[in-house]
Amino acid sequence: MGKILILSITDHEEHILNKIMETIANEPKLNHIAPPLPCNILSFKNLEIRLKEQTVSCRDQLVTLTHHEFAVLTYLARHPGWVFSASQIYEAVWDRDGEHCGTAVASVIGQIRRKLTPDTPKGGYIRTVPGSGYKFESVI
Numbered sequence: 001m002g003k004i005l006i007l008s009i010t011d012h013e014e015h016i017l018n019k020i021m022e023t024i025a026n027e028p029k030l031n032h033i034a035p036p037l038p039c040n041i042l043s044f045k046n047l048e049i050r051l052k053e054q055t056v057s058c059r060d061q062l063v064t065l066t067h068h069e070f071a072v073l074t075y076l077a078r079h080p081g082w083v084f085s086a087s088q089i090y091e092a093v094w095d096r097d098g099e100h101c102g103t104a105v106a107s108v109i110g111q112i113r114r115k116l117t118p119d120t121p122k123g124g125y126i127r128t129v130p131g132s133g134y135k136f137e138s139v140i
Contacts, residue, residue, distance in 0.1 A: 007020070039051075040052045042074070042077050042078065044077070044080075044125070044138040044139070045138065045139050046058060046059045047116070047125060049073065049074060049077055051074065054070055056070065056073065056116075058115075058116045058117070063115050063116060064115070065112070065115065066108075066111070068093060068094070068104075068108050069108055069111055069112050069115070071093040072089060072093050072105070072108050072109060072112065073112050073116075073125075073126075073136075075089060075092050075093055076089070076126060076134065076135065076136035077125075077136050077138075079136065080135075080136050080137065080138040081135060081136070081137070081138075082135060082136075083129045083132050083133050083134070083135045084133050084134055084135070085098075085132065085133035086098070086101050086105040086106065086133055086134070087099060087101055088133070089101075089105045089133070089134065090104060090105050105134075109126055109134060112125075112126060113125075113126060125137055125138075
């Protein structure tokens with residue numbers, strides 16, 4: 001009878017999982033089912049978001065973002081082209097009812113735009129969709 005292995009590791013033990021997966025992949029007689037390892041880097045034209053390190057590089061320059069700026073950018077960048085209302089973004093990032101988000105989302109998005117693409121008048125990576133919200137565009 002076959003054996004089943006269920007393994008739980010922390011982020012700082014990920015190297016152990018990588019070694020195990022490499023060994024299993026090199027063994028032709030073993031059947032394995034494993035979800036793909038999560039992507040820890042979101043890459044777009046002139047933009048790289050490193051999720052674990054919580055860093056952003058734009059045109060090969062490190063860009064310093066606040067916690068909320070990084071969270072909003074990441075939330076939108078994980079779903080390029082999707083339109084999110086300010087309330088949806090607020091609920092996801094601030095983990096509070098989006099009904100009372102006021103100008104918090106617009107302010108944070110304005111800061112992201114100024115930091116990533118100060119010379120782009122149309123907003124760069126984050127576009128405003130009038131009457132609907134905001135969307136991330138992977139190509140600017």
